[in-house]
Amino acid sequence: MNIGILTGGGDCPGLNAVIRSVVKRGLQLGHEFTGIREGWRGLVEAKTTKLARESVSGLLPLGGTILGTSRTNPLKDPKDEKKLFENMKKLKIDALVCIGGDDTLGVASKLHEKGVNTVGVPKTIDNDLSGTDFTFGFDTAVSIVTWALDRLHSTTEAHQRVMVVEVMGRHAGWIAVYGGMAGGADVILIPEQPFDIDEVCGYVRKRREAGKYFSLIVAAEGAYPKEAGGMITRDKALDAFGHARLGGVGEFLANEIEKRLGVESRYVVLGHLQRGGTPTAYDRVLATRFGVKAIEMVHDGKYGRMVALHGNKVVDVSLHEATAKLKTVDLEMLRTAQIFFG
Numbered sequence: 001m002n003i004g005i006l007t008g009g010g011d012c013p014g015l016n017a018v019i020r021s022v023v024k025r026g027l028q029l030g031h032e033f034t035g036i037r038e039g040w041r042g043l044v045e046a047k048t049t050k051l052a053r054e055s056v057s058g059l060l061p062l063g064g065t066i067l068g069t070s071r072t073n074p075l076k077d078p079k080d081e082k083k084l085f086e087n088m089k090k091l092k093i094d095a096l097v098c099i100g101g102d103d104t105l106g107v108a109s110k111l112h113e114k115g116v117n118t119v120g121v122p123k124t125i126d127n128d129l130s131g132t133d134f135t136f137g138f139d140t141a142v143s144i145v146t147w148a149l150d151r152l153h154s155t156t157e158a159h160q161r162v163m164v165v166e167v168m169g170r171h172a173g174w175i176a177v178y179g180g181m182a183g184g185a186d187v188i189l190i191p192e193q194p195f196d197i198d199e200v201c202g203y204v205r206k207r208r209e210a211g212k213y214f215s216l217i218v219a220a221e222g223a224y225p226k227e228a229g230g231m232i233t234r235d236k237a238l239d240a241f242g243h244a245r246l247g248g249v250g251e252f253l254a255n256e257i258e259k260r261l262g263v264e265s266r267y268v269v270l271g272h273l274q275r276g277g278t279p280t281a282y283d284r285v286l287a288t289r290f291g292v293k294a295i296e297m298v299h300d301g302k303y304g305r306m307v308a309l310h311g312n313k314v315v316d317v318s319l320h321e322a323t324a325k326l327k328t329v330d331l332e333m334l335r336t337a338q339i340f341f342g
Helices: 015-028 040-044 078-091 102-113 138-159 174-182 197-209 249-261 281-299 319-324 331-338
Strands: 002-007 032-036 048-051 095-100 118-122 162-167 187-189 215-220 233-238 244-246 265-269 305-310 313-318
Touching: 002 015, 002 040, 002 078, 015 032, 015 095, 015 281, 040 078, 095 102, 095 281, 102 118, 102 319, 118 281, 118 319, 138 162, 138 174, 138 215, 138 265, 138 281, 162 174, 162 249, 174 187, 174 215, 174 331, 187 197, 187 331, 197 215, 197 249, 215 249, 249 265, 281 305, 281 313, 305 319, 313 319
Parallel strands: 002 032, 002 095, 095 118, 118 305, 162 215, 162 265, 187 215
Antiparallel strands: 032 048, 233 244, 305 313
C-alpha cells in the first residue's frame, strides 16, 4: 500500500518521532510512504515528498515536523475538497495517517465518512482530545512551563512583584494546572472556571500579609474574568476552523492587580516556547508507541479510528467519538492545586 502521512494544526514536540515510527514499522510490513507537506493544504495543492528509511533517520529528538504544517480546512471550500480527492487518486494514496488535534482529526473523521481510509494520531500540547488519557507534546509543554516558573520565581521574589505567566490553553487548562502545580504557582486560572478578579487580588493580599511579598500566577490563554463574559482576544480575525486568536489575559490581569492593590505587577507570555524544541523522554516514547500502533491499524484495515492511551495501554478508539467533544480539566485536579493558593 502507498500510505500518506500528514501533520496538521500547531506544531508539537514529538511529531517527527511519530513520522519516524510509522515509516520504520511500515517498511517492515511492506508498505511505501508519501509525505504530505503543510497538512491538509498539501493534498489540496499536491505538495508531497517520498519517505524512506533515510528520510526518517535521526528524527527522534528533533522538534517541529519535517513535513511542515498549516491550519488548512480542505472541507471549507467545495473546490478544495474536489482537488483533495483528485490528488489522492493521482498520487495513488491508499490510506492516510493523520497526525493532529481536534481540527485535523475532525477533517479525518469526515473524510472517512466520505470513503477515505483514515487513521488518526492525537497531537496537541493542550491535552484536550477526548478518547485518550494523554497526548504527546503535553509533557514537553508542561516541562517548559515548569522551567519558566522556576526561573521567574527568583526574579519575582527579588523585586517583590506579582508575575502573571500566560500559558497555552484555549478551552482547556491542562497545561496551566499541571505546569502551575509543578512550578509552585500561587494562583492558577483556567477556562473551565471563570475567575473573580477581587478573589485573585485577595490571594495576593493574603500572601503579603503573611510576609510573602511576591506572587506567581499562571493563567491559561483562554481564562477570563466572570465580568467579561468570554475569552480575551487580540483581534477579531478567525482561522480556517473559526478560532479567534487568543492572548492578553496576562497583561489584563497584571494591570488590574497593580491598579487595585498598588503592587508592582508584570506579565510574561510563554507562547510558542511551549511548542518548540526537543521532546521529553516521555513524549518520545509515547509518540513512538502511537506511530507503531497507527501503521499497524492501517495494515489491519482499522480505519476511521484514532490511536489512544488508556492507562498504560495504547488502544484505538472511534475518530468520531474522539473529536466529538473537548476533554476539559477534571476540577478535582484544580481543587488539589487550590490547596496551595495564596
